Amino acid sequence: MDTLTHRRWLYQRHPQGLVGPEHYELVTAELPTALSAGEVLVKARYWSVDPYMRINQSLKPTYNALPHALGTVQTAGVVGQVMASTVPSLAPGDWVEGMLGWQTHAKVHHTVLRWLDPSVAPPSTALGVLGMPGRTAWFGLMESGRPKAGEVVVVSGAAGAVGSLVAQFALRNGCRVLGIAGGAAKCQWLREELGLHAAIDYQAHTSAASLAEAIRAAVGGVDVYFDNVGGWISDAVIPLINRRARIVICGVISQYSGGLDEPELGPRFLHHLLYQRATIQGMLARDYLHRMDEMLQVVGPMVQRGDIRFEETVVRGFDRLPQTLQSLFTGDHRGKLIVEADD
Amino acid sequence: MDTLTHRRWLYQRHPQGLVGPEHYELVTAELPTALSAGEVLVKARYWSVDPYMRINQSLKPTYNALPHALGTVQTAGVVGQVMASTVPSLAPGDWVEGMLGWQTHAKVHHTVLRWLDPSVAPPSTALGVLGMPGRTAWFGLMESGRPKAGEVVVVSGAAGAVGSLVAQFALRNGCRVLGIAGGAAKCQWLREELGLHAAIDYQAHTSAASLAEAIRAAVGGVDVYFDNVGGWISDAVIPLINRRARIVICGVISQYSGGLDEPELGPRFLHHLLYQRATIQGMLARDYLHRMDEMLQVVGPMVQRGDIRFEETVVRGFDRLPQTLQSLFTGDHRGKLIVEADD
Numbered sequence: 001m002d003t004l005t006h007r008r009w010l011y012q013r014h015p016q017g018l019v020g021p022e023h024y025e026l027v028t029a030e031l032p033t034a035l036s037a038g039e040v041l042v043k044a045r046y047w048s049v050d051p052y053m054r055i056n057q058s059l060k061p062t063y064n065a066l067p068h069a070l071g072t073v074q075t076a077g078v079v080g081q082v083m084a085s086t087v088p089s090l091a092p093g094d095w096v097e098g099m100l101g102w103q104t105h106a107k108v109h110h111t112v113l114r115w116l117d118p119s120v121a122p123p124s125t126a127l128g129v130l131g132m133p134g135r136t137a138w139f140g141l142m143e144s145g146r147p148k149a150g151e152v153v154v155v156s157g158a159a160g161a162v163g164s165l166v167a168q169f170a171l172r173n174g175c176r177v178l179g180i181a182g183g184a185a186k187c188q189w190l191r192e193e194l195g196l197h198a199a200i201d202y203q204a205h206t207s208a209a210s211l212a213e214a215i216r217a218a219v220g221g222v223d224v225y226f227d228n229v230g231g232w233i234s235d236a237v238i239p240l241i242n243r244r245a246r247i248v249i250c251g252v253i254s255q256y257s258g259g260l261d262e263p264e265l266g267p268r269f270l271h272h273l274l275y276q277r278a279t280i281q282g283m284l285a286r287d288y289l290h291r292m293d294e295m296l297q298v299v300g301p302m303v304q305r306g307d308i309r310f311e312e313t314v315v316r317g318f319d320r321l322p323q324t325l326q327s328l329f330t331g332d333h334r335g336k337l338i339v340e341a342d343d
Numbered sequence: 344m345d346t347l348t349h350r351r352w353l354y355q356r357h358p359q360g361l362v363g364p365e366h367y368e369l370v371t372a373e374l375p376t377a378l379s380a381g382e383v384l385v386k387a388r389y390w391s392v393d394p395y396m397r398i399n400q401s402l403k404p405t406y407n408a409l410p411h412a413l414g415t416v417q418t419a420g421v422v423g424q425v426m427a428s429t430v431p432s433l434a435p436g437d438w439v440e441g442m443l444g445w446q447t448h449a450k451v452h453h454t455v456l457r458w459l460d461p462s463v464a465p466p467s468t469a470l471g472v473l474g475m476p477g478r479t480a481w482f483g484l485m486e487s488g489r490p491k492a493g494e495v496v497v498v499s500g501a502a503g504a505v506g507s508l509v510a511q512f513a514l515r516n517g518c519r520v521l522g523i524a525g526g527a528a529k530c531q532w533l534r535e536e537l538g539l540h541a542a543i544d545y546q547a548h549t550s551a552a553s554l555a556e557a558i559r560a561a562v563g564g565v566d567v568y569f570d571n572v573g574g575w576i577s578d579a580v581i582p583l584i585n586r587r588a589r590i591v592i593c594g595v596i597s598q599y600s601g602g603l604d605e606p607e608l609g610p611r612f613l614h615h616l617l618y619q620r621a622t623i624q625g626m627l628a629r630d631y632l633h634r635m636d637e638m639l640q641v642v643g644p645m646v647q648r649g650d651i652r653f654e655e656t657v658v659r660g661f662d663r664l665p666q667t668l669q670s671l672f673t674g675d676h677r678g679k680l681i682v683e684a685d686d
Contacts, residue, residue, distance in 0.1 A: 055614075063618045230613055249616045260614050267606035270573055271398075273592045273625030275406045280623040282616030 006031035009102035009321050011057070011074045014067070017258045018329055019054050021322040024074065031105055033084065040096075040110045041084040047102055047318070047339045048077040048127045049325040050161075051228075054256040062260070063284060073101035074321070077132060079116070079123050080106070090115065097126035102321050104341070121303050128161055128336030129303055129310035130296060132285045136250060137165035138295045139288040141173075144248040144281045145224040149174025152219045154237055157228030158199065159186040161336035162250060166226045167196055168308045178219050180211075180233055186334060194309055202233055208267075211236035221245075230254045231266070238269045245278040257329055311335025317342050349374035352445035352664050354400070354417045357410070360601045361672055362397050364665040367417065374448055376427065383439075383453045384427040390445055390661070390682045391420040391470045392668040393504075394571075397599040405603065406627060416444040417664070420475060422459070422466050423449070433458065440469035445664050447684070464646050471504055471679030472646055472653035473639060475628045479593060480508035481638045482631040484516075487591040487624045488567040492517025495562045497580055500571030501542065502529040504679035505593060509569045510539055511651045521562050523554075523576060529677060537652055545576055551610075554579035564588075573597045574609070581612045588621040600672055654678025660685050 006029050013023045033041060056068040056075065068075060078100035082090050087110045090096065095116040100106040116123045121130055128134065140162070147153055153170040157163040158179025167190065170177045178198040179190040187199035198218040205211040211233065215222070221242035227234055231254030241247070255264065273280065288295070302308045313333035315324045317340075324339050349372050356366045376384060399411040399418065411418060421443035425433050430453045433439065438459040443449040459466045464473055471477065483505070490496055496513040500506040501522025510533065513520045521541040522533040530542035541561040548554040554576065558565070564585035570577055574597030584590070598607065616623065631638070645651045656676035658667045660683075667682050 249613050252614045255611060255614060263610035265608040266611045268609045270592050271595045271598060271603050273623060277625050277627055277630060280616060282620050284620055287620060
């Protein structure tokens, strides 16, 4: 074969609020399959959709100086299989992971790929528990949250890709864990399947004061708050912090659909930090990329032993990528949300 | 003498907003001068007024579970002289410091007093540079701020008791220091007398955006933000933080006159912590009480050598204590504000 049909989702328009299909364009072209020295041709099998994608679209500087360029393939983690290789370390059929973007195929230098052993865990876990979300959860909790046995850990977005892992890691560290999630079904899953001590459906509350009262009734004060959500949920949690509490800012998903460019207003809360001599720390997965092996050595065996649950919500169809990204901010998925190739 | 005339300021009414004379009552009574074993009779010479006094009046739990009790003497640090003593370690005429409150005399157990050596520094400094504000500034900056030479340190309330010391400690640690203060005169003093690299009069700005632009023009980004003020001044500084910035919450004086009980609204900013992997830490002087000697060993010689400026604004007259406290929140003092005895 000299070429193959190559489909790509280009990021074309900046969203003011919620991101969705109208901000993307699907383009099809022929991709020459010839490889240069060191290159590998990969066929994508699973694409990631992640909340950070919306951060990258903010017009103001974020962790990146510039927003995601318009007219380019949406950046994304991908798990795929090698179709052709110029290097002995990767053979056709091998499973690999890399930041290959929302496209059906990619020609890349072999050094940007991580080889996956499908006997350890399903390859799709390289986008979840054994990938960026797992790294975020592990290092965010252990390095920034510093949980101690007997402490109360509250996790927002507790049914999500990162939150559901944080909650389980906290349980294994001997903590009392309360998850906050949207909907009674997610909360039931958190309690009954993951074994959390408590789970609260924020959708059953109409104010931060009411949510705060429910949290207080369930666990008293809060030693570690692992926050994936921000907004009014954090307004409820922060006044409940205990002495020397650690607040980990892992995500602020409630603010991504517009609030990063034009911040919404919320109650000032820094006096609580003063009272409790507490710490808020922002953390990003990229800061622990060089320690990926360390996480895999600890969490890999947990996954193999079946000690932790890694839920995946799999949507089938490359065409559905933009709408699946949108559903991160509106939808009802559990665990890691991924899109699987049609064929 | 069997009794002496004892004057006390009682905290009588909870302030909704600004605290002032209407919340206090001056009472006079005769105090028997007889001492029990271990007791000392102290005549107050200098009384402290501090922003934390207004925190203690908040109706919601703060670092204390309960607000300052009504009908009791206003808690305060005091420097005085021993009038009579039952212990060999303290003799009449000796200078001492302790939490004796707003009263002209106090009978206390000798263990609550700190003996002062007037040959090291004027005794009033035990309420400022060599007392609680000095301890706050030193440990807040060094332990929570962790300044490195070449970094940019921004101090709000930079002309105040704590801020003016933080700014000078940061200079001695090789940092570029920008002070934020109210009024052109304070800013001139910060630049010309204390040697700060830059000082900005926030009163010359009508919005956080405008103040932020001035800070950015002066120093670019911010590595350490030592915050005594909060509110819209912090709204200006926080979006300017650099990677791994440390924000020290030492005080939130802009919020004390009501905002602790009923928080005002401000722009949500936690996404900046995420972007920059920054840390906010609340700190209180009391956490470093056991390390007072450590601070005195470092800062005492600085004071003796004249290496740092410790400004005092001295108001004369016990009767003026409540109005002097009020002026902390409205007034134009520089450095440590204290009230001196009339006689």
